[in-house]
Amino acid sequence: MADDVLTLSDVCIHDAVTDRDVVRGVSFSLTPGRAVGIVGESGSGKTLTCRAVLGILPEHFTVAGGTIHLAGRDVAGLTRREWTGLRGATVSAVFQDPASYLNPSLRVGSQIAEVLRVKRGLRRREARRRAVELLATLRLRDPEGVYQQYPHELSGGMLQRVLIGTAIAADPQVLIADEATTALDVTVQAEILDLLAELRERAGLALVVISHDLAVVAQLCDEVLVMRAGEVVEQGPTADILFRPRHEYTRLLIAEHEQYGLDRFLDEREPAGPRAPSPRASGPRDDVDADHAKELDHVG
Amino acid sequence: MLRRILGLTSGRIAVGILAAVALLAVFGPLLAPQDPLAGSTDILASPSARHLLGTDYLGRDVLSRLLAGSRLSVLGAVQVTLMALVVGVVPGILSVYLGRGFEWVTLRLADTLIALPFLVFAVAVTALLGNGIPQAMFTVGIMVSPLFFRVSRAATLSVARSPYVEAAVISGASIAWIVRRHLWAKVLPPIAIALANTAGVGFVVVSSLTFLGIGVRPPAPTWGGVLASDLGYLSYRPWAPLAPTVLIMATVWACNLLADAVRDVSGEAGRALLHTRTIRGRLAAAGRDA
Amino acid sequence: MSADPTRPVLDVTGLDVYYRRRHGRLHALRAATLSVAPGETVGVIGETGSGKSTLARAVLGLVRPSAGRIVVAGEDVTGHSARRWRALRRRGVLQYVFQDPLRSLDPDLSVAESLVEPLLIAGRARAEAAERVRAQLARVHLDAALSSRLPGELSGGQRQRVAVARALVTDPELVILDEPVSALDSANRVRALELLKQLRDAGTALLFISHDLGSVAGVADRIAVLYQGEIVEVGPARSIVNKPRHPYTRLLVGSAPTLRSAAADRARRDALRELLHA
Numbered sequence: 045m046a047d048d049v050l051t052l053s054d055v056c057i058h059d060a061v062t063d064r065d066v067v068r069g070v071s072f073s074l075t076p077g078r079a080v081g082i083v084g085e086s087g088s089g090k091t092l093t094c095r096a097v098l099g100i101l102p103e104h105f106t107v108a109g110g111t112i113h114l115a116g117r118d119v120a121g122l123t124r125r126e127w128t129g130l131r132g133a134t135v136s137a138v139f140q141d142p143a144s145y146l147n148p149s150l151r152v153g154s155q156i157a158e159v160l161r162v163k164r165g166l167r168r169r170e171a172r173r174r175a176v177e178l179l180a181t182l183r184l185r186d187p188e189g190v191y192q193q194y195p196h197e198l199s200g201g202m203l204q205r206v207l208i209g210t211a212i213a214a215d216p217q218v219l220i221a222d223e224a225t226t227a228l229d230v231t232v233q234a235e236i237l238d239l240l241a242e243l244r245e246r247a248g249l250a251l252v253v254i255s256h257d258l259a260v261v262a263q264l265c266d267e268v269l270v271m272r273a274g275e276v277v278e279q280g281p282t283a284d285i286l287f288r289p290r291h292e293y294t295r296l297l298i299a300e301h302e303q304y305g306l307d308r309f310l311d312e313r314e315p316a317g318p319r320a321p322s323p324r325a326s327g328p329r330d331d332v333d334a335d336h337a338k339e340l341d342h343v344g
Numbered sequence: 345m346l347r348r349i350l351g352l353t354s355g356r357i358a359v360g361i362l363a364a365v366a367l368l369a370v371f372g373p374l375l376a377p378q379d380p381l382a383g384s385t386d387i388l389a390s391p392s393a394r395h396l397l398g399t400d401y402l403g404r405d406v407l408s409r410l411l412a413g414s415r416l417s418v419l420g421a422v423q424v425t426l427m428a429l430v431v432g433v434v435p436g437i438l439s440v441y442l443g444r445g446f447e448w449v450t451l452r453l454a455d456t457l458i459a460l461p462f463l464v465f466a467v468a469v470t471a472l473l474g475n476g477i478p479q480a481m482f483t484v485g486i487m488v489s490p491l492f493f494r495v496s497r498a499a500t501l502s503v504a505r506s507p508y509v510e511a512a513v514i515s516g517a518s519i520a521w522i523v524r525r526h527l528w529a530k531v532l533p534p535i536a537i538a539l540a541n542t543a544g545v546g547f548v549v550v551s552s553l554t555f556l557g558i559g560v561r562p563p564a565p566t567w568g569g570v571l572a573s574d575l576g577y578l579s580y581r582p583w584a585p586l587a588p589t590v591l592i593m594a595t596v597w598a599c600n601l602l603a604d605a606v607r608d609v610s611g612e613a614g615r616a617l618l619h620t621r622t623i624r625g626r627l628a629a630a631g632r633d634a
Numbered sequence: 635m636s637a638d639p640t641r642p643v644l645d646v647t648g649l650d651v652y653y654r655r656r657h658g659r660l661h662a663l664r665a666a667t668l669s670v671a672p673g674e675t676v677g678v679i680g681e682t683g684s685g686k687s688t689l690a691r692a693v694l695g696l697v698r699p700s701a702g703r704i705v706v707a708g709e710d711v712t713g714h715s716a717r718r719w720r721a722l723r724r725r726g727v728l729q730y731v732f733q734d735p736l737r738s739l740d741p742d743l744s745v746a747e748s749l750v751e752p753l754l755i756a757g758r759a760r761a762e763a764a765e766r767v768r769a770q771l772a773r774v775h776l777d778a779a780l781s782s783r784l785p786g787e788l789s790g791g792q793r794q795r796v797a798v799a800r801a802l803v804t805d806p807e808l809v810i811l812d813e814p815v816s817a818l819d820s821a822n823r824v825r826a827l828e829l830l831k832q833l834r835d836a837g838t839a840l841l842f843i844s845h846d847l848g849s850v851a852g853v854a855d856r857i858a859v860l861y862q863g864e865i866v867e868v869g870p871a872r873s874i875v876n877k878p879r880h881p882y883t884r885l886l887v888g889s890a891p892t893l894r895s896a897a898a899d900r901a902r903r904d905a906l907r908e909l910l911h912a
Contacts, residue, residue, distance in 0.1 A: 185911070200682075229681035229845060234889030235907070238900050259891035286893050298893065300820040304827060306848040306890045309875040507738040508748075511800070514694055514730045515752035516723030525751070529742050 049217040049250045050074040050097065050135070051113040057092050057101065057274075058108035065108060067092050067274045072267065076217060077244055079251035081261030081282070083297065084271035090254045093271075094220045097252070098137055099127045115217060132163050136211040137220040140227055142203035146195040152206045153179065153191025156213055163214035178209045183239060201232035205239065212243065219243070220252040225260060237263055258297045259305065262286055270294050348609040355605035361598035368411070369418035376408035380565050388580045397587050400573055410588060413565035420481050420566070421546030421595075425539050427485020432492025433535055437527070439493075440500045441519050454490040462487055466553065480553050481546075488542055495538050499531040533607045540603035547592050567591050641708050643727075643808040643839045644670040644693060649702035651688050662688040664863045665702070670808060675830075675840040677854030677871065679847055679886065685863040686843045690810050693841075694730055695719045707807050724756045726804025733813035735793035739785040745771075745796050746781035752804050763803075770799040774829060791822035798829060802838070809833070810841045815849050827853060847890055851875050859883045881909045 050073065057067035067089040072080050082090040095101050097112055099119060112119045115134050122130070139145065146155055156178060157171040166174060172191075179187035182205040195203060204224060211219060221240060225233040241264055243249045255261050261268055261282075268285045270278040270293060278291040289295045302308055349355035377396075384403035391398045397406040439450045466483045473479040503509060509526050517525070547568060571588040574581065651663035663685045670676045680686035691697040693704060695711060703712050707727045711719065722728070729752070732738035739748050746767055753763035771778055774795040785793055794814065801809050814830070815823045830853050834840055844850045850857060850871070857874040859867045859882065867880040878884045885906040888899050 230847070230891075231681060231885055231889045233891070234885075234903060237891075238903060241900060257891060259893050262893055263891055300824065301893055303824045304820065304849050304852065305892060306851065306875065306887070307892045309851050309872065507732045507734065508740040510696070511730070511732065511738050512751060512755070513696075514723060514728075515726070515755050515804075516720045517751075517755050518720065521755060525743075526740050 047075055048073045048113065049076055049115055050252070052093075052097070052110065054110035055093065055096060055107060055112060056109035057089070057096055058106050060104040060106065065274065066105070067096075069110070070269070070271075070276055071110070072269060072279070074218060074250040074252070076248040076250055078267075079244060079253060079265040081253045081255070081265035081268045082271055083255060083258050083261050083268060085256055087273070088271040089274040090271050091222055094137065094222050094252060094254055097218075097220065098131060098135060132159065132211075132214045132216060134216055135218040135220065136214070136216040137222060138204065138207050138211050138224045140223040142200065142207040143195055145207055146203065146210075148195050150194070151192055152195055152198065152203075153193075156191075156206065156209045159210050159213040175209075175213070178213060179206070182206075182209050183235075199232075200228050201235060204228065204232075204236055208236075208239065208243075212247075212249065215247075216249070218250045218252065220254070222254040223256070224253075226255065226257075233260070240264060258286075259301055270297070349602070349605045352605050352608060354601050355609075358598045358601035358605060361594055362602065365414070365418060365595050365598070368414040370415070372411040372414035376405075376411040378405040378408045380404060380408040380412035381563055388577055390581070398581060398584065400570070401577055406570065406574075406584070406587065409565040409570050410567065410591065413567055413570060414591075416477065416564065417547055417567040418595075420477060420549075421543045423478065423481035424484045424488065424546035424549070425543050427482060428488045428492045428542055429535075429539065431486060432489035433496040433531075436493040436496030437500045437523065437531065439497050440504050450493065454493045457486065457490045460487070484546065484549050484553075488545070492535065492538055492542075495534050496531055499534050500527060503527050503530045536606040537603040540599035543596070543599045547595065642669040642671050642705070643707055644668070644841065645703075645705040646689075646693065647703045649689070649692060649699050649704065651685070651692055651697055651699050653688075662863055663692065663699070666860075666863075666865050668858055668865060668868065670839050670841055672807065673834075673837045673839055674856070675834045675842060675854045677850035677857040678841065678843045678860060679845070679850055679857055679874075680843075680860035681845050683862070684860040686845075686860050687812060688863075689860070690730070690812050690841070690843055693810065694728065695723075726752060726756055727807045729801035729804060729806040729809045731797050731801045731809060731811040731814050734817050735790070735797040736785060738797055739793065739800075741785055744782050744784055745776075745788070748785070748796065749781070749800050749803055752800065756804060766803055767799075770803050773802065774799045789822075790818055791825060794818060794822070794826055795829065798826075798833075802833070806838065808839045808841060810843065812843045813845070814842070816844065816846070823849065847875065847886060859886065881906050885910065 052073070053071045055067065055070045056065050058064070059066045070089075070093050074080055082093065084090045092101065092105060095105075096107050097114070097119075099122065101107070107120070114130060117130075119127075119130070146152060153172070153175050156175040157168075160166045160171040160174050161168065164171075164174075176187050176191055179190050184190045184202060184205055190198070190202065190206070195206075198206065208219075208224075219240075225236045228236065237260065240251060240253070244251055244264075251264065253261050253264050258268075258270075262285075265282055267280065268282050269276050270285065270291065272293050278285060278289065278294045285294060286298065289298060350359060382404065384399065386395075386399055387401055387403040389395055389399040389403070395405050395407070397410070400406055400409070435450045439447045465487065466480070469483045469486075470479060473482070503526065504522075509522055512522055512526060549568075567588045571585055571592070574584040574588065577584070646666060646668045649663055649666040650661070653660040653662050666685070666689060668676070668678075668689075678686050678689060688697060692699050693706070695714065699712070703710065705711070706722065709722060711722060714722070743751075746764070749767040749770060750760075750763045753766060754760070758766075767781070768778060771781060776792060776795050776799065780788065780792065780796075785796070788796065794817075798811075798814070811830070815826045818826055827849055830840065830842065834853060834855075840853070842850055842854055847857075851874070854871045856868060857871045858865050859874065859880065861880075861882040867874065867878065867883050869879075874883060875887060878887050885903060888903050888906065
């Protein structure tokens, strides 16, 4: 408990309009460098839970039971000013649609620098230097160039990196990724997930990963919570959830994935034999392949 | 479509009133109890057994003038709408399909018409084509056609780029097929609203042009003309403008009711295209200019 | 269908497509070469901007290629005029299923009216066409009672089956499907993929375009991988997944989230990314 950066115990969220508890009894804790995943379909309460942690529950939703501790502090009685101090510096978040979280008429770099100036009190020039460094650690090629660009000039994957940049600019201890890779292409999604894993290892960032896709969560997290209709139906170490699921809903999620995911083919993956040239492949790529054959062999 | 409109109460009322107006237009002049043009010494008389709605400043029977004028009034409104339909709606739909050249020319023409001052244009056309109801209505029709052009073009554009139209293209559908099968039902409701409003504007415009000496020549009666002359003698017969006003308002109201009914029975897609309020707003502005 | 069993239903050679952009032009498709044999199912895998939809639109005659040759059911369509395209389309040999079934069905037409449209365009008699529509509904496992419904009154899965049935009414030799399962939830996705397998087994050639290797791999005989407008690899579905050769294909396979935790693959993915950017 002492070095927990985030602890939820038995959190209930109440909706005043329908007079019902929409989230019931969510508990988990995070130490630096650990990752917890929350899986569930839309309406399962996973997003409300993360909004409660950020102190940005929509109107007429309230935390009606249980406690949330951020960096050892109970958030129940925080004033608006105290919340503002906590967000960004202690806990931060990225969401599904990065473009809507950036101002379209400002250069993306200056939006990261702004966070540094407000949260860290850096001078203009220093903030700029740090922002470029940050873009480089986010594995953006040509960080100086990206700094100068406007949101519409960047692809979805690059925007999400920039957004992660603004989220981690003030060195928070906890980063919440709410469906942060859902709208992205598979290879871009993997890039973002790899980046999050790297930040976790390198900076000791604690992650809360929220997704409808069990596989996304499984890639990144040590512990998984499976939520349905506001309730945690199963919770445990990732390997237990994947290989020894107890609840039927978890089994259903796994079965669906096995039915259309790539897993069913990868199981039959054979050891790489001699590569037969494919006659149908369009010509020009073949010599590229040959050039890279050596590197590819050790890569694959 | 008509059957579904008649299924609505508002639709039945609208069609009923419009049918009555149509009957008036056809038989009104025959029903007139007296000669609508014959003056008498009995001027500005109150209603009596002889003059059910009294007489005007030249001693003419107001009821006879209203009945006799219904044909011209309705004809004028119908002409304006038909003109707008032909000059506005047809090019509006075709501008999407007939290629860039046609599109460019029609768009510029529409812009030009919007920029023309109404009165100058009306006087110029009368000078060129002579004075008469068809000429006047032609002018008004041309002046409102840019609105129809834009309404129908916008509706067509949004439908023409939809995947279901592309699906029909991939099945080998011709433009005529697409317009008939997919486009017409979606484009009709916004056009119907604009048409209904224009018909209303038409009644008023017939009379406002009379003031300028364009269109209907003074002795010939119209609803708008009777209204205008009654307004001049308010102090003698304060209730007099009521009769022509009720006729005009009932007809315009029925047109609007019909347009609303068309909207209500039209499909999801058509309804989405409707911006009734904007169309009405622009027409009101056009009416004010007139 | 009296097609010659050896003649490909689709043969695309060296296809180049450019789009005009404000600054210069975009090379959307580069020398794409691909063929589909009768009854064969070919998957086309590509991510955003890979040119996969451009390929479909070029084959359908909706986009004009600047170079290359397209042969559909033995007919060279490369330089076809609008009139000749219309004549070809009316024969119904080539059909298309859109990504979004709701928007690809006219919201004001009933299921039956939408289904019968391609047949009426082709000039078939109404009675015969209605009979065929009934048969197609059964083929996609839709209750005949649904035929009087409007698209808005159907579930997402039902709509997609209507869209598939619509593509099948003319007994096409080739059906192009653009992301046919992406808009569906996972339960409906599994059912839709089952339906595609049945079509494949019934002998209709399919060109299955998708960004999702997992859903294509279970249905396709062969898979073509599109990357930045170029077909970088074509091969049997299993070998694309199990023995990908091109770095991009390797990255694609290695990036798909699977239930086996894949932290160890990170280094491999990084190496492949370096290779692709080199």
